[in-house]
Amino acid sequence: MVQLDNDCFAFGGPMMALDPALALLAGRIAAVTATGTVPLTGALGRVLAANLVAPFNVPPHDNAAVDGYAVAFDDLAAGGATILPVTARVAAGRSLGRPAVRGEAVRIFTGAPMPAGMDTVFMQEDCRSDGASVTLPAGIRRGGNRRLAGEDVREGSIVLTAGRRLRPEDIALAASLGHAALAVRERLRVAVFSTGDELRQPGQPLEPGAVYDANRYALVALLTRLGCAVTDLGILPDRFETIRDALASAAEDHDAIITSGGMSTGEEDHVKPAVEANGRLDFWRLAIKPGRPVALGRVRDAVFVGLPGNPVAVVVTFLRIARPILLRLMGALEEAPRPVPVRAGFAHKKKSGRREFLRGSLTRDGDGALVASKYPRDGAGVLSSLVDSEGLIELPEDLAHVEPGMTVDFLPFKEFL
């Protein structure tokens, strides 16, 4: 269960920086999901619940890596070609059925088990044969073109670790070990709300002053991609009692609740008090831009993540704050996305003391180095800045300005899949 204490995230004092906030959360949030079993075809993106141990060697036997002729290396002539009789034929899925005898060559095909007593395979293109005998060239090494039993996977070794989000190649490996189903964690149940009287559902008429709800669609898509079971709970009005009751009801059958909007300090911002009426806030406001009014807390037993209303702030805070929290809740153990150090192709002034996220794209300089360009409009409401960019340029707290040529961190959006 989630164990967050209401202590060192002070609301009044200086704002907490991103890294200490994430480190604190990492120590306090544990996986909430139960486990079950899924067939391999339904396992993509699911979190593996238990280590997968190889029940046997892969490949299970030494086998030929090419189509050609298997021999015992010791039967080859020292400095020249060797001529041997071709005594048998072994295709993949078959075996010789007897140990090899000295002085014979066996016609063999890729994947076929090596005859016991043979250790080397000649590629057929390198040989001459009339069917009855084969001329083998000089120069092969002992063990050439032979794949050893267990060279892919050793019996008893852990091939997939619990906490891994399953990728296509993981599923293939599980299949190669004969597993038809895998133990996985149940999907995390996440409820999503938008808040704001000005919001309208796409497809509805838009009167003056209203805007279409974009955030909920971003969040549903981001959560679905993460493998969560998402419930779209629609738009809440800017009304304390409605928000309070909707949060309480969502907490009954969800592991986490994510909202956007209403997180600031205005008179119409009711999310924060509504959470406090149902549970508590563990932090509110971080030293980041955009996304400063982000909050984390609990509504009854559910984890609460409150994202600010501006759409760019929603995506940035989801990727950098909500996502790692949700992954922990899901029981997924994985490295944080790794930033790429790149050359800044722009100048930029920032306030020191806060982490700043710019939207950017990469090109290559004449010398081959990756250069980041910054999307020209910074505003936290400029959704097209995300669409037209490839990732986030993450500027550290202590930096006050970026000059062209400096090294900056670039986080490609594709790191966040």
Ligand SMILES: Nc1nc2c(c(=O)[nH]1)N[C@H]1C(S)=C(S)[C@@H](COP(=O)(O)OP(=O)(O)OC[C@H]3O[C@@H](n4cnc5c(N)ncnc54)[C@H](O)[C@@H]3O)O[C@H]1N2
């Ligand atoms: N006096 C202060 N004003 C503001 C502060 C502050 O600290 N003091 N912080 C600013 C920052 S930073 C942000 S971010 C915003 C976020 O505040 P809220 O979380 O209360 O967001 P809203 O006011 O509800 O909305 C902000 C903006 O985003 C639009 N929005 C909201 N939800 C959606 C949605 N689902 N889809 C599309 N667009 C949405 C909304 O219409 C507003 O334009 O507060 C600053 N102000």
Ligand code: MOO
């Ligand atoms: O976080 Mo607000 O979106 O920084 O402007």
